[in-house]
Amino acid sequence: MLPRTIDLVAAARHCYERAGEGERVKQSDSVFRVLFVEEEGLGQPRVDGVLSLVDKTEYVRAGSLREARSLLQAGNIDLVVADESRLRRVIDSIFTLVGLFSVGGVVVDVNQAPLTASGLRREQVVGHRFIDLPWFAHSAAERSRIEAAIATAAAGEPVRLEAWIRSARDGRPMCIDAAFTPLRDQNNLITHVIGSGVDVTARKRAEEAMVASQTRLAEAQRVAHVGSWEWNVADNHVNWSDELFNIYAVDRADFIPSYEGFLSRVDPEDVEHTKGVIQQAVEDVAPFIYDHRIRRPDGEVRMLHTRGQVIADGGKAARLVGSCWDVTDRWRATQQLEHSVSTLTATLEATADGILVGDRRGKVSALNQRFLAMWRLPSEIGPGADIRKLGDGVRDQLVDPDAFVARMVELSGDDEREVHDILHFQDGRVFEWYSMPQRLGTYVCGRVSSFRDVTQREELLSTVEGRRAEAEAARMQYEVILERISDGFIALDRTWRFTYVNRSGARMLGRNDTDLIGKHVWTEFPDARGGKFNLAYEQAMQEQRPIHMREYYPPWHRWFECRVYPSHEGISIFFSDVTEQVEAHEQQRASNEQLRALAARLDAVREEERRVMAREIHDQIGQALTALKLDVGWIRSQLNGGAAAAVEERARQMDALVDQAIGTAQRVSATLRPAILDDLGLAAAIRWQARDFQQRSGVVCDLDLPSDGVATAPTIALTLFRILQEALTNVARHAQARNVHIGLTLDAENAVLSIADDGRGVTADELERPTSLGIVGIRERALAVGGEVTIQGSTGLGTTLTVRVPTTAGQTTAGQPA
Amino acid sequence: MTRVLLVDDSDDYRRSLRAVLADAVVDLAVAEARHAGEALDLLAREPWDVVLLDLSLPGRNGIEILRDIRRLRPALPVLVMSFHTEAEYTAAARAAGAAGYLPKGSASGVIAAAIRNALATTAST
Numbered sequence: 051m052l053p054r055t056i057d058l059v060a061a062a063r064h065c066y067e068r069a070g071e072g073e074r075v076k077q078s079d080s081v082f083r084v085l086f087v088e089e090e091g092l093g094q095p096r097v098d099g100v101l102s103l104v105d106k107t108e109y110v111r112a113g114s115l116r117e118a119r120s121l122l123q124a125g126n127i128d129l130v131v132a133d134e135s136r137l138r139r140v141i142d143s144i145f146t147l148v149g150l151f152s153v154g155g156v157v158v159d160v161n162q163a164p165l166t167a168s169g170l171r172r173e174q175v176v177g178h179r180f181i182d183l184p185w186f187a188h189s190a191a192e193r194s195r196i197e198a199a200i201a202t203a204a205a206g207e208p209v210r211l212e213a214w215i216r217s218a219r220d221g222r223p224m225c226i227d228a229a230f231t232p233l234r235d236q237n238n239l240i241t242h243v244i245g246s247g248v249d250v251t252a253r254k255r256a257e258e259a260m261v262a263s264q265t266r267l268a269e270a271q272r273v274a275h276v277g278s279w280e281w282n283v284a285d286n287h288v289n290w291s292d293e294l295f296n297i298y299a300v301d302r303a304d305f306i307p308s309y310e311g312f313l314s315r316v317d318p319e320d321v322e323h324t325k326g327v328i329q330q331a332v333e334d335v336a337p338f339i340y341d342h343r344i345r346r347p348d349g350e351v352r353m354l355h356t357r358g359q360v361i362a363d364g365g366k367a368a369r370l371v372g373s374c375w376d377v378t379d380r381w382r383a384t385q386q387l388e389h390s391v392s393t394l395t396a397t398l399e400a401t402a403d404g405i406l407v408g409d410r411r412g413k414v415s416a417l418n419q420r421f422l423a424m425w426r427l428p429s430e431i432g433p434g435a436d437i438r439k440l441g442d443g444v445r446d447q448l449v450d451p452d453a454f455v456a457r458m459v460e461l462s463g464d465d466e467r468e469v470h471d472i473l474h475f476q477d478g479r480v481f482e483w484y485s486m487p488q489r490l491g492t493y494v495c496g497r498v499s500s501f502r503d504v505t506q507r508e509e510l511l512s513t514v515e516g517r518r519a520e521a522e523a524a525r526m527q528y529e530v531i532l533e534r535i536s537d538g539f540i541a542l543d544r545t546w547r548f549t550y551v552n553r554s555g556a557r558m559l560g561r562n563d564t565d566l567i568g569k570h571v572w573t574e575f576p577d578a579r580g581g582k583f584n585l586a587y588e589q590a591m592q593e594q595r596p597i598h599m600r601e602y603y604p605p606w607h608r609w610f611e612c613r614v615y616p617s618h619e620g621i622s623i624f625f626s627d628v629t630e631q632v633e634a635h636e637q638q639r640a641s642n643e644q645l646r647a648l649a650a651r652l653d654a655v656r657e658e659e660r661r662v663m664a665r666e667i668h669d670q671i672g673q674a675l676t677a678l679k680l681d682v683g684w685i686r687s688q689l690n691g692g693a694a695a696a697v698e699e700r701a702r703q704m705d706a707l708v709d710q711a712i713g714t715a716q717r718v719s720a721t722l723r724p725a726i727l728d729d730l731g732l733a734a735a736i737r738w739q740a741r742d743f744q745q746r747s748g749v750v751c752d753l754d755l756p757s758d759g760v761a762t763a764p765t766i767a768l769t770l771f772r773i774l775q776e777a778l779t780n781v782a783r784h785a786q787a788r789n790v791h792i793g794l795t796l797d798a799e800n801a802v803l804s805i806a807d808d809g810r811g812v813t814a815d816e817l818e819r820p821t822s823l824g825i826v827g828i829r830e831r832a833l834a835v836g837g838e839v840t841i842q843g844s845t846g847l848g849t850t851l852t853v854r855v856p857t858t859a860g861q862t863t864a865g866q867p868a
Numbered sequence: 869m870t871r872v873l874l875v876d877d878s879d880d881y882r883r884s885l886r887a888v889l890a891d892a893v894v895d896l897a898v899a900e901a902r903h904a905g906e907a908l909d910l911l912a913r914e915p916w917d918v919v920l921l922d923l924s925l926p927g928r929n930g931i932e933i934l935r936d937i938r939r940l941r942p943a944l945p946v947l948v949m950s951f952h953t954e955a956e957y958t959a960a961a962r963a964a965g966a967a968g969y970l971p972k973g974s975a976s977g978v979i980a981a982a983i984r985n986a987l988a989t990t991a992s993t
Contacts, residue, residue: 668924672951673878676972680884683976687891705975712973716953726956729929734956741955 147226147247150233153204153240155180155197167249169219180245185215188223196228203230203243212250225254268292275376281309282369283332288312297354297376299346317343317351328358332367335360341377353381404501407488408437412462415496424481424501438462449474461485465494472504479505536626543620544591546571558627577605583612590614590621600628609633650834657723657768664722671715679708724771732767733760733794736774740792747782749807754793762801766855769835770794770803773828777805777851780824784816785809785849801857806850812843828853870987871897871915875907875933876922876949881972885920885979892980893987904933911940918986922972923950923957931964938965945986949979 148161157175165172168185175183180200186193192213199209209230216223228247232240268291271277277294281287288307295302298315305311316324320342331338337359343351358372398405404421408414414435422429425444441458445451454473461467465487473481481501488496529550532539538555542548548566556563561574572579582601590597597614609632612625686701693701719725727735733755740751762770774792781787787809795802816822825841828851832839837855870893876882882900889898899914901907903925911919919937923930930950937946945967950957958969967986970979 668951669878672972673881676951677878677880677884679973680881680888680976680979684884684887684891687976709973716951716973720954725924725952726954729923729931729952730956730960734960738954738956 145248147228147245147249149180149245151180151200151243151245153243155200155204155243157183158242164247167219167224168217184218188216189214199228199230200243200245203232204240206232206240208232212254213247223251224249225251272296276373277376278371278373279307280369280371283367286310294374297352297374298344299348299350315344315346317345319343328370331358331360331370335362335365335367338372341381352376352378402502406437406499406501407496408499409496410465410494412437414440421501424503447475447477449476461497465497473501479503480508538625539622540566540625541620541622542571542587548574549620555625558625578603583610586612587614587621587623590616594618600632602632646830646833649830653831653834660722664719664725667715667719667722668725672712672719675708675712675715679705679712682708727767727771728764731760732762732770733757735767735771736792736794739771739774739778740790743778743782743790747778749781749787750789752789752791754791756794756796760796762796763857765835766801766857769831769837769855770801770853773831773839773851773853774803774805776824776828776831781805781807781809781849784812787848796857799857801855802852803855804850804852806848808848811845811847812841812849813845814843817841817843869895869897871899871917872983873899873901873907873910873916873919875901875904875919875925877902877924877926878922881922888976888980889983892983904928904936907933908936908940911937911944916941916944918967918983919944919946920983921946921948921966923948923952923961931960934961934964934966945989947982947986 145163146161147164147167149157149164150159151157157178157180160172160175164170165175168183170184181193181197186196192215195211196213199211202209211228213226213228214223215226226247227250228245231244231246233242233244235241271291271293275293275297277297278291279294280289286309288309288311290298290307292302295305298305300315313321313324323340324342327338327340330336337357339355339357341353341355343353345351353376355375355377356372357375358370360367361369361371363369398416398418399420401418401420404424405416405418406414406421407416414431414433414437416433417431419429421427422431425440426447427440427444431440438458441455445454448454457469457471461469467485468487469483469485471483471485473483475481480503482504483499483501485497485499487494488498529552532550532552535552536554538558539550539552540548540555540559541550547568547570549568551559551561551563551566553563556566559566559575566574572584578584581603582599583603586597586599586601594616596616598612599614600609600611602609607629608627609629610625611628612623615622615624682701682705686698686705689698689701691698724735724738726738736755737753740753743749744751778790781790785807787807789808791804791806793802793804793806817825820826829839832853832855835855837853839851839853841849841851843849872889872893874882874885874889876885886898886900889896899910901910904927907919907921910916921930921934921937923934925933930948934946934948937944946965947968947970948961948966949970949972950961951972953971953973961969967989968982970982974982
């Protein structure tokens with residue numbers, strides 16, 4: 051079916067009617083297809099200008115009648131435009147304000163809408179600069195904005211803006227949503243600027259009103275600490291008011307509200323309850339009120355009071371809306387109050403005293419169970435009971451009921467009175483009674499009485515005197531003992547004052563005992579302050595443990611032995627002057643030391659003598675004998691059967707005698723000091739010595755030695771070698787061994803020599819025997835170079851002797867010839 | 869000519885040994901040194917066929933002197949002589965490169981044979 055070719059004016063009206071009052075034509079929701087049949091006078095630029103005016107309209111062009119016909123046959127065309135005068139009528143009839151301006155901003159043409167709105171005639175507008183029209187007379191700022199917009203469009207860039215104009219007819223302000231678009235010719239040159247606009251005043255006013263009302267709501271919420279929210283159950287979209295963001299202390303940019311997001315902010319302890327309330331509200335489609343805590347990002351807990359409503363759609367909950375009131379301050383105050391009351395109640399019940407609080411009318415306002423028990427009153431008595439009646443009920447328990455009653459009367463007549471009394475009961479109990487006014491600020495609102503059962507204390511007090519006498523007797527007994535002993539004895543209290551000094555003590559301290567009592571020890575003996583005795587006493591006091599010490603006291607040049615016993619009252623010190631004892635011991639030690647040094651020196655001298663003798667034998671006797679040996683040999687070769695047999699025989703005997711002498715010289719030299727030790731080192735010397743020993747004694751030697759090249763300081767080498775010789779002598783004499791193992795290890799710190807035999811095993815007794823000179827000699831030799839000796843014997847399994855000598859000894863120990 | 873360097877600090881022994889050598893070796897030239905310094909000096913200056921070295925020289929360890937000589941003249945045979953007869957000395961001298969070890973108390977015939985033996989070994993190498 052072919053579309054109707056209808057009047058353009060009617061078409062535009064059609065658009066307008068569908069759009070509604072105050073709205074723009076383009077808000078029409080269906081597409082309106084228009085076919086332009088291009089004829090003379092309807093050029094491309096014009097069409098483009100029209101295109102910019104109306105949205106939601108599709109334009110189709112036909113360059114010829116034939117083309118137009120085929121498009122129409124394809125269908126879907128709502129309107130055919132074929133005449134400029136008709137188009138003009140369309141433009142005039144629409145509510146959009148349309149104007150055609152020169153690039154300089156002079157109005158070339160306008161449609162009817164602006165003329166209708168302003169009340170101006172076409173000739174009052176056309177030919178004038180647009181911004182000079184009365185519409186902009188009210189504001190220079192608006193005028194320059196429009197001017198700039200037209201200039202921008204004239205430069206080729208479309209502009210859109212909202213501008214406020216004033217109607218020339220009635221002066222009312224109008225908000226125009228305006229667009230300025232460049233209009234180009236076939237050569238793409240900008241010839242005009244098209245302006246179009248829609249009156250959006252009503253919408254603008256509505257928007258402004260809404261913003262204002264939203265601002266007022268937010269302000270109200272802020273002031274009241276009330277936030278509001280809305281939850282769309284279906285799409286889980288949650289809307290929060292600004293104040294709700296403030297209450298949760300989260301930023302709108304950082305936190306997108308959702309039901310889960312909300313739950314994540316709820317205090318973990320309240321999550322289940324919250325979920326339950328909301329689930330119930332959704333199920334019941336009913337309003338709800340509940341309190342819950344939230345946690346802010348910084349951890350602060352706030353208490354919210356929430357009221358919500360469920361908005362239903364078809365019987366089911368569609369949306370939940372509500373408000374949250376931050377009631378943290380009130381909640382905290384309540385909590386604090388509850389806590390205080392609970393503390394007070396607990397304290398009242400926990401105290402050992404009986405407590406009774408009365409108001410000014412003589413009624414009980416508070417009491418504890420202890421009070422009722424002490425006075426043997428029924429446990430159901432509580433606040434509100436008459437205090438005078440309670441007094442009458444219990445007075446007969448007392449020894450002096452009249453005095454008690456008189457006191458109560460006296461107190462009831464004087465609110466300010468404070469009383470402390472002792473109440474004696476007929477059954478022997480004794481109470482202390484304190485009574486004082488209860489004040490609220492300066493106002494006296496009642497009276498508090500506390501009763502304490504002091505029966506035991508009173509009983510104790512009565513026996514204390516007896517005890518004191520007993521203690522005094524005991525003390526005197528101790529003093530008699532302390533005065534008899536020869537040791538000094540002093541007692542100091544915790545403040546370092548003398549509480550007791552016995553006679554010996556006073557004598558040793560060179561003071562009178564009565565002068566010292568009560569005096570401060572470090573004031574009386576300032577030289578001792580900070581010294582070793584002072585420190586020991588403090589230590590004993592602090593650690594509460596006995597200390598035994600023997601120390602020199604420089605100011606008196608004396609040695610003292612002290613036994614310090616702490617107690618909670620202070621310390622007791624037994625002391626004696628041990629100077630003679632210490633000096634005697636010291637003398638003995640020094641004399642031992644001298645003896646040892648002497649022995650070491652003697653040994654060194656002997657070693658030196660041996661060394662010199664050994665060298666003499668080698669250098670003089672040895673060389674002479676060997677030369678002699680050669681000479682005798684030479685003589686014998688010269689004789690060579692030519693001399694008398696007696697001469698030959700004598701020469702042969704000489705030769706034998708020289709051999710013998712050489713052998714003797716070698717033996718004596720080696721015995722004095724083996725040259726091998728100095729020439730080839732300790733390991734070689736040990737090897738030689740072991741072989742020699744094995745040959746002489748028959749005891750098999752097994753060696754574990756470092757290679758010959760390892761150097762040992764001469765002093766150490768000699769010491770260890772002599773110890774080895776001494777040890778092997780012992781093995782031969784006493785051990786009854788079959789095998790001996792000799793080991794030597796050398797490292798950076800120590801030289802260790804061990805001699806282990808498989809003989810009968812040395813006994814502890816033999817080791818300690820002063821006649822075991824060999825062992826004493828071994829120890830002394832080791833000691834002289836800072837070494838140590840261990841000897842272990844195991845019966846039937848043998849003896850192991852180990853010598854450990856620091857390798858540095860060789861460089862530092864003098865007095866031992868190498 | 870056979871050149872022998874005799875190193876010993878005993879004048880008597882050197883004199884006696886010279887007599888033994890004179891009989892034992894034909895066409896012999898003997899030089900004497902009394903201590904290590906002298907010996908090393910001569911060794912550095914002149915060619916030698918054999919060195920007779922006493923192990924107990926003053927001032928220095930004989931084994932060390934032997935090592936110095938061997939370092940200076942690796943091919944030169946050195947016969948070590950010593951008053952000491954312990955096996956450790958023989959082993960130490962051998963280890964340090966001695967061509968032989970002669971106890972000084974040996975009979976002159978033994979000494980002469982040892983020197984001839986050392987010279988023969990040198991000649992053959």
